[in-house]
Amino acid sequence: EAGVAQSPRYKIIEKRQSVAFWCNPISGHATLYWYQQILGQGPKLLIQFQNNGVVDDSQLPKDRFSAERLKGVDSTLKIQPAKLEDSAVYLCASSSTGTANSPLHFGNGTRLTVT
Amino acid sequence: SQKIEQNSEALNIQEGKTATLTCNYTNYSPAYLQWYRQDPGRGPVFLLLIRENEKEKRKERLKVTFDTTLKQSLFHITASQPADSATYLCALSALRGGYNKLIFGAGTRLAVHP
Known part of the structure; x- marks a missing residue:
């Protein structure tokens, strides 16, 4: 099966600019996740979708971050305006059911550098 | 507060030996625990899942x-x-509102030397 696709792979922007990331999950996977991974740290969950509904966005900085999942398939994550501390790798993952015994399949991420 | 702790120091071992990585947690009661491998510049890859009664x-x-x-x-x-050299992440499943939320530790870097 094709894996989780993310684009772009790298992005460099200046602070206060906006940026968007795109994710195409594994076909048929109901649950989609966006994680932020700062260098040297583990992935931190930003938002979790079940089909096209949000089930957890408790750690999403909603004043600057937004995400949507179109028709329960592709997803975009946007940052506007970016801050220096947003420099990180943004990982998209999907799982078939979102249950506790359903492993996550990750894309290779988008590395964002904010200068 | 809830915490997941993995050795922040890299683990260096000789080829052929057994590597042992530790994951400690506090203030969680996870039903499942998962382990992932992450190579530089790549996303984590699922390795194993274990249930609380296993x-x-x-x-x-x-x-x-x-x-x-x-x-x-x-x-x-x-x-x-040497091909086992990577960062290994443990992750706990926590149910929130009926949905599984996977919370990751910071990972331990393993280096296997020939």
Whole structure:
């Protein structure tokens, strides 16, 4: 099966600019996740979708971050305006059911550098 | 507060030896615990999952234990190879509003030397 696709792979922007990331999950996977991974740290969950509904966005900085999942398939994550501390790798993952015994399949991420 | 702790120091071992990585947690009662491997510049890759009522799980050269009394999981790689060098992440499943939320530790970097 094709894996989780993310684009772009790298992005460099200046602070206060906006940026968007795109994710195409594994076909048929109901649950989609966006994680932020700062260098040297583990992935931190930003938002979790079940089909096209949000089930957890408790750690999403909603004043600057937004995400949507179109028709329960592709997803975009946007940052506007970016801050220096947003420099990180943004990982998209999907799982078939979102249950506790359903492993996550990750894309290779988008590395964002904010200068 | 809830915490997941993995050795922040890199683990250096000789090829052929057994690598043992530790994952400790506090203030969680996870039903499941998962281990992932992450290579530089890549996303994490799922390795093994263990349930709270399972003491041990094996897959080829990998073995995971889960002690809910000690709140600890150990991850073993036997007959380690240089190709096993990577960062290994443990993750706990926590149910929130009926949905599984996977919370990751910071990972331990393993270096296997020839």
